[in-house]
């Protein structure tokens with residue numbers, strides 16, 4: 073058996089057409105053009121590529137976008153002053169601070185400075201709390217994209233066993249909360265989990281967000297499972313996921329490739345979050 077591929081590129085293209093139509097209709101009805109500001113401190117090459125892709129996504133969907141480039145030795149005060157300025161800018165509906173920040177900066181303090189309604193990454197404590205308590209907050213882009221892909225399988229998620237490997241605040245924990253909202257029975261695994269394969273083999277839905285290439289092997293997967301690979305690692309200049317794709321695709325029912333899987337969906341969900349933030353602002 074060979075798994076069906078959950079194609080992040082194709083799903084993204086179709087979602088971006090819907091987002092572009094939403095942007096156009098918001099502009100026609102209210103005159104509001106959704107705007108995204110990305111703050112980039114320093115010149116990490118990977119971050120520069122991500123930021124460029126975000127700008128391209130905005131252009132493709134008709135949104136306004138600005139990139140605020142700050143030097144690598146920027147002070148916390150200057151960074152926060154930029155965030156305050158963007159908080160007060162009516163053309164900007166979403167603010168994203170590109171992570172990781174240079175080591176001397178306080179990431180948590182910077183993220184807390186963004187107005188929760190402009191926090192399109194969904195990392196603000198208020199949005200994290202809303203996700204936890206079932207409120208209407210901004211959902212972090214990567215887990216939101218992963219859930220969209222899981223839904224595309226058409227599987228009834230009620231009562232399904234879902235296993236998430238990884239417990240970070242930006243992927244693992246919000247992913248687990250989203251699956252819980254969908255009435256899955258959720259297990260979260262991490263580096264101290266005992267006998268990981270015996271846990272992952274129970275999963276109807278297996279999400280891996282670890283960052284170790286080839287970590288999830290075929291013997292860890294239940295036949296027919298949905299396998300979502302969030303991991304991104306660089307090996308000999310190539311991008312690789314957590315999942316041993318060639319082996320696992322012979323066991324799983326559905327699988328996401330890397331590249332061309334969850335990564336493609338993350339920026340698309342950022343655009344979706346920005347459009348939704350602009351719609352809320354327009355209603356006020």
Ligand code: NAP
Pocket residue numbers: 214237238239240241242243244261262263264265268281282283284302303304305334335336338
């Ligand atoms: P992270 O903060 O480093 O978290 C990694 C998690 O993996 C931790 O919870 C860690 O457990 C767990 N882990 C490490 N070794 C393990 C083991 N042997 N068995 C079980 N669990 C283990 O990373 P992250 O920010 O969540 O990102 C995870 C991966 O997703 C990275 O490759 C990252 O590049 C990628 N990513 C992709 C996207 C995308 O758009 N596709 C977006 C964000 C991140 P402990 O908590 O016990 O240490």
